[in-house]
Amino acid sequence: MVRQSVTPLGVQTSIGDLGTPLSEVTFVVVDLETTGTSASRSRITEVGAVRVRDGEILDEYTTLVDPDTLIPAEVTLLTGITQSMVATAPRIEKVLPELLAFLTEDPDSVLVAHNAPFDTGFLKAACEREALEWPAPPVVDTLRLARALLPVPKVRNHRLGTLAAYYGASVTPDHRALDDARATVDVLGGLISELVPLGATSLEELRAVSKPPTKAQRARRHLAEDLPDRPGVYVFTDSRGHSLYVGKSNNLRRRVASYFTAAESRRRIREMAGLVEAVTPIVCATDLEASVRELRIIAERKPPFNRRSRNPENVRWVKLTTDAYPRLAVVRSVKDDGAPYLGPYRSAREADEAREALLHALPLRQCTHTFAPPERTVPRCVLAQLGRCGAPCDGTQGRDEYGVHAEEARTAMTADPAVVVDALTARIGELSAELRYEEAASLRDRLVAFLRGARRSQRLTALASVPHLVASRPGDRGWETIVVRHGRLASCAVLTPGTDPAAFLNSLTATAERVPPGPGPVPNATAEEGELILDWLTTPGTHLIEIEGEWTCPLRSAEAHDRMTHWAHGRASAQ
Template sequence: MSTAPVTAAPGRWDEQRTFEELGRPLHDLTFCVVDLETTGGSVGDGDRITEIGAVKVRGGQVLGEFQTLVNPHTSIPAFIAVLTGITNRMVADAPPITSALPAFLEFAAGSVLVAHNARFDVGFLKHFAREQDIPWPDFEVLDTVKLARHVVSRDESPNHKLSSLARVFRSGTTPNHRALEDARATVDVLHGMMERLGGLGVHTLEELQGYSSKVASAQRRKRHLADHLPHAPGVYLFRDDRSRVLYVGTSKDLRRRVRSYFTASETRSRIGEMVQIATRVEGIECATPLEAEVRELRLIAEHKPSYNRRSRFPEKVTFLKLTREVWPRLSIVKRVLADDADYLGPFSSRSAAESTLAALHEVFPIRQCNDRLGRQPSRSACVLAEMARCLAPCDGSVDLQTYAAVVRQLQDNLKRRPDDVVELVNAKMAALAEQERFEEAAAHRDRLASFVRGAARTQRLSALTRCPEIVAARREEDPSAGSGRRARWAVHVIRRGRLAAAGVIPAGTDAVAYVDSLRASAETVLPTVGPAPAASAEESERILRWLESPGVRLVDVVGEWTCPVHGAGRHHL
């Protein structure tokens, strides 16, 4: 899995940038600005459209206008008639929505749909399209209300109503709750915001759709840091002027993703701060998206970047251990030893392990003390024995055979089928709920959930860890192919839960020979102790998700990859 890093260098152009990566220039696009008048505010309450108005523009020029009244076949409320000036008499001879909607869709075809509060207008249009079994065109939608929230400050306008924005941008049309006039005013507002944002480097539809005022202009000026990253899956690292790693991320398209930090709606304040500190972006191209995900996890664990919040400390896990001694007990430990004990985990937090421990102690009355006990201990019992929550081997209340039988039952629930724990805790929850002791029932529910998650995770990871090697392939899209997507076979070699190699079979290559070569060059992975995978638990779980995804074909399995049929997974689901 070795690939050379690609570093973004400011001010260099090694290749002509494609139309796709630059985005679609606003001056080349056709926008259809639409406005509706309706009998009310909710299509779900049976409100209907009474008027459709639209203006089609490109490059600041009006290409055409569309306007029609619509017969709603229902009475227009008096207050709506006063607001809009549209009366029942005016719409009596107007076309119904079954005629008006197809005519509008034909007018708007091929445009970017724009509306002021697009959720309202587009929601009505989609509803009546569904009602008429008309397929909804694949419109891209731009909402001028959402955009105005980032462009127009409270000092300029007390709100973002169309009438207020029309005054800010000196619209030639005053909104009056008639569809065509309001659409014309929205055109002026749209052009006013485009003009303002053009000075901030927003020139494409992608940049306009993702614009956020929280992205500082200094941050936008760093867009060149992404110029030399490839259109390919991989990992990107933001570095500061001392080459320290600030942030690690992954993407199926490195260049497009990194550009979004400078031009799109990146509203996380800490990420904005990180981008301002960054002086370069390093990219590591990967053969497949899965390899990129795995590399991301490993790099985060290695560098522990301050701006990454997750996956920085994969070593901070805990396990639940059933000890191997004369009188076994459960304990929480930080690592797995080669001591032939049974382990459950890893748990990502100690609290999850403690919750699971409490669930198991509810069902199995094995001892909870930490002392080492000989075959014939002679000491007084603790309060747990008096509460019948411990078999009390310490005072001779139980013999070795009886205690061992309870331990075997516990082992079976940990490793194979957790039915005893699930059934007993569920019964307790039901009894408490019947008594309306809901908080106590919820506590038992949370303990049971922690146990089931932990047991399912252990069984899944253990099954993968026991396998010396799994080779699997899946037909995936090539992200570097642009709009002419083509499929290729992605192959992964997994050894003991760790990604050992990844590759893509080149076109025209002998597939068997390629896979053999990939296996020969794959990383050597030695066996681990107990259920702990050879990688971090998070890496192994990412691999499992890929292995279980649709379309994956197992090329070869060395060893046995199986999970218990009646395991914890069925309860987890």
Template sequence: MSARPAQLTFDELGTPLREVTFVVLDLETTGGSANTDSITEVGAVKVRGGERIGELATLVDPGTGVPPGIVALTGITSAMTAGAPPLAQVLPSVLEFLRGAVLVAHNAPFDAGFLRAACERHGQVWPRLPVLCTARLARAVLPRDEAPSVRLGALAELFGTTTRPTHRALADARATVEVLHGLLERVGNLGVQSLEELIALARESAPHRPTQRQRQKRVLAQGVPSAPGVYLFRGPRDEVLYVGTSGDLQRRVRSYFTAGERRRRVRDMVALAERVDTVVCAHALEAAVRELRLIAAHHPRYNRRSRRPNHTWWVVPTAEAFPRLSVVTTPRDGALGPFGSRRAATAAVDTVLDVVPLRPCTQRIPAKGASASPCALHEMGRCAAPCAGLQTPEEYAPGVRALADLVEGRDDAPLHRVAAEIDELAAKERFEVAARRRDELAALVVGLGRSQRLTALAAVPELVGARPDGRGGWEIAVVRHGRLAAAGVARRGVAPMPVIDALRLGAQTVLPGPGPLRGAPVEEVRLLHRWLTTGGTRLVASDPPWTEPARGAGAWGAWAERARPVEVAGEVR
């Protein structure tokens, strides 16, 4: 028997199978139910590391005669059980033999059910120990063409056991031990190394049982560390098939080879995978950021979000003498966004045109104006007709400044005007129009708020946040211009400030780029903002101070809370 190592390797996290004590048990009964004392014989073998370290065998007096059919099957007669101890005397010894072990039986629900019911009747405490069924394990491990039946006798013949089952408790337990060892040799080829994985494998139900190809790929999980980070499944040409993140890389990667993974798309990915690479991270935030960056870099075919990573839409004023609003995918300074779809960005354009005096047409107009006749929008009072030379660039400029002030949060007067209009419409009982205007204003407030929050974060050259890790320590992040520049942890008992100082000194240099987010990816800025503003994160340092505009959309949170559906002809919208 091998000695227990001082420290387990990453491959052996969990309970290594070589260190598990198994008690393989078999019961013979009179054929009665578990609710009566119908056990006639108990046989158990204790094994560890492939060695037999103890046995227990005894007949049990059930207090009744043994039926002829059972006598013919087992050879146990009423005369044999008449002088045996009753179950009440045998049970404490059986429970003591089981203590600290895993209960193994062929058709384990039967044997464990009888013992559990006996404990309830005789005032014993059921130890709630792990239970492993060799019949179910065999069905999970062995292909049907090799093992059409998983009866104990059939498996004993398949594995060539020296002890053959005879429907006597100790002999059947000994045969089950050999079957168990044969199955454990098979599961090693599937990458199963711990007790937890073994029990999970035995519990896999037939409809969701992993394919043989999926089982064979379990070896890809070997060497994966039990730490937070990012994992990459790579294909036969070393291409990245899938990128994911987890707080425990080893557990997550191994889950891809079990019945718990039922997604057809992922199973197809696992079948193609040839290798799993991992990147250990300081904490979950760093892992999430690295996942975003790797997906954007590799566009893995099995990540749904990799189809269009960081693809967003923005609303920007054009560079003309009479600027108009345009929907683009590459933002410039002063852009409003991001929006998840072109449709949402176009809806924002319509709402903005209702609150700032910009022309809604799309034609290019020279600085000296054009000779065109004013269109219907001019007659409706929605445009001053610069196309007809009725407005100069200087006269048009206040509308452009109003847009910039609204987007950057310097002036929210246009929002107040729309809110007053909604109140006036509701007072006139024009509920449908009021409801539509309310929804448009709410959508604009949401878009402005998102834009101003992310823009404000991306504008800060450096800030440091620290979040409690739940174990008395701190998770630390250094953010520069909307990007994660460094990440680390200060464990419990470690002074955090020296760690923070070291992280700041070694943090990545981030040069600001163009646009409202200074070149940072939208998803990364969103992720960092969420981490900094939730979960008890504390702002340790910010140079210059991280601020958001006082007259921005954030001040409209109370209005959004007060906004209620407007009644329309007896209905609620």
């Protein structure tokens, strides 16, 4: 075994020239020689690893490995490693912990290999056999990078020897682990240098590269040059000023620049690059403000290249009607009618599943009979004949008796869902005991949908009922402070060190948006905005500064029954 610190081999592009993020990355370049190509049947015969950062080789590790099996003649012919060479070498149970320690000496190290799935496959298999935990580092595959950045016939092929010659590597790969790893270091530097004119300067961009940027992408890289390094929203527009795409980021300039590099592989976004003529930045005080503004702009302008959040109005709610004999209906909007609502749901199917969960637990009618005039009756339906409805249609069940079930449904939707949870979990248990797993899974999905909608509507309703709320939490630049009124973000700013807190708070609340009360869980904002605000408010370290009214949820709310969701899911699917 040889382990040594060395000086840089040859001339290599400095990673520091390619951007600060990559200059801070420690790469560990690994190469293995093996007795064959199957990670499960073949064994490792040699290991070579090189640690490099900012273009400088910091350390090396290499050793032969006794594979405890015969080395095929063709492998010896290829690598020059003979049976006698490995006879006195350490076995893998000694080598593997040393290699893993070398790989993880810097906990943020990135593993690099040429055809990385081959090397990582052997290392994972060895870890499994030796009962060692694979550290699962981020991986960069120089073969995949080369295929993306150096198409044939720019190079004859993408073998390590071909690429090493193309970049003038200081070491010629010869199917020995350390020399191949050293050559891969130079190939990595060369490939990174290919990315410099393409604008990819971070590790995330390096790992995301799948194909070279289009001419349209390269031609528009200048659009990011004058953008601020601040959090906010960016809007791509075409030659007519129409919005094409809206996004948000903690760093506007860096994020917009990434759309015009090889790191951007989404087909639709690459197509959009050919249409972009300008980028409008909207600087925001905090990430929450950026997220909310993004949602609002997408909903208002409906950019064609945004797929998420474009149509927040296309949701479904489960409503308990206000008829004399209430029933459950799936509707598209919330009205000021005093009815309880469950949701919102992104699809009619999910809303139907939640509705079916309620109907499984409670014998509510499913007909659309209007009961006008009250004395008019109709023949009972099949559900009534099966005992799944009290048959108010033919007068069997009066308003008071039926109203008990309707009130239970209202309670389950707005306060305590126990009647639904108990009924469905009991039935799921029975079906599982009878080995009727598909039916149990279907019932589980209904319960999950019901609880998801109940939790969402209960949390949103509680927030929407608060006329005024001010909260603050520490951030990178100071105390991030928000004003929320009836479920809508009304104002947002950062209290920086040295600022008078009282004057800051008075100014923030005085200039905040005036928001009126309204019906339902989301009277003044989308459900997505409300949930963003709730997640922010419930993050540890957040302090309530001012509040009018009460912000409460029922003691036995749907959120308190989350454990039942997990139980039902596991009971029905673990069989």
